[in-house]
Amino acid sequence: MHLLVVFNQRLQDLHRRVHGLVSERAIVRLVHYLKHVAAEQGTVAVAEGDELRARLTYYQMARTIGITYEECVRLFKQLQPAVSYQRGGRITVADWERLREVEA
DSSP states (O other): OHHHHHHHHHHHHHHHHHHHHHHHHHHHHHHHHHHHHHHHHOEEEETTEEEESSOOOHHHHHHHHTOOHHHHHHHHHHHTTTEEEETTTEEEESOHHHHHHHHO
8 A cells, every 4th residue: 555655646746747847848839939929910019018919819829839728828827927818819028038038
């Protein structure tokens, strides 16, 4: 029984590590995608920062970079306040420098 407990703990630890590595790469892919869309379709200056001209849903972005809808929502929460997402696919980048730091 003790061996099963130890095995379970190690398996859970491995799962957390792998999830962390995958998530880290996903956040970099998301930042690259946002920068690509901004370069291709442009931005509009608003009081909060630069709003992307393209309207992108969580679902569209998630499918494009190969993650789940839920993961995309979680990544946007990690990127706040540098990037904000509003209903209707409105994405505003308030801090481009912070996004560059995420890429590194």
